[in-house]
Amino acid sequence: MQDTALRAPQLAAWLAGTDIGLLELRTPQGTLRLGRQGDDVVVLPEELAEAEALVVHAPSLGVFLHSHPLATAPLVRAGQRVAAGQTLGLLKIGPLLLPVTAPQPGIVERICVDDATAVGYGTPLFELHPL
Numbered sequence: 001m002q003d004t005a006l007r008a009p010q011l012a013a014w015l016a017g018t019d020i021g022l023l024e025l026r027t028p029q030g031t032l033r034l035g036r037q038g039d040d041v042v043v044l045p046e047e048l049a050e051a052e053a054l055v056v057h058a059p060s061l062g063v064f065l066h067s068h069p070l071a072t073a074p075l076v077r078a079g080q081r082v083a084a085g086q087t088l089g090l091l092k093i094g095p096l097l098l099p100v101t102a103p104q105p106g107i108v109e110r111i112c113v114d115d116a117t118a119v120g121y122g123t124p125l126f127e128l129h130p131l
Contacts, residue, residue, distance in 0.1 A: 008032060012041040021081040022107045022129070035107065035131075036081050044131075053109050056126040058119045060098060062091035066115040069097075074115075080108050081131070088126050091119070105131045 012034055015023050022044075025032040033044040058064065066074040066089055076088050082102045089111075091098040106128035113125050 008034065008043050012043075015041045021079045053127040054104065054106060054130050055112075055124045056088060056100065056103065056128060058091060058121060058123040058125055059100065060091055060093060061120050062093040062098065062118075064100075064113045064115070064117050064119045064123075064125060065090040065092055065097075066111070076108050076111075076126075078108050078110055082106060082108060082128070100125055102126075102128060104128070107131065 011023065011025070011032075015034055021036050023034040025034075034041055035044045036042075068075070068090065069092075075090070076082060076086075082088065082105065084102055084104045086102045087099040088102055088108070089100045091100060109127040109129045111126055113119060113123065119125070
């Protein structure tokens, strides 16, 4: 792990030139995690690796949308860092679009539901790795 830790600044510089939100490198000697904090790429503490994923559930029934109907890009992608209150997706209930927001800062580990899927109250929509 010492050799990997010595290379962390070089890996951080490479990561800064991408849109990757989290890089985890596992070796027999340990784990190195690099993540974004604002515009900087920093080494994240190892205890973060042990944190359990937070599941974001549907607050209502509706049709889950990854993006706004007038936009083509999804609101978030797996691996992206999000802030508390940031919109992760939308629930379409008739003409109404209800935002699904992040309850705390984290990194989107997984999007559990496909775009334009009908969901019920409490359906798991996202898994967030807490920061």
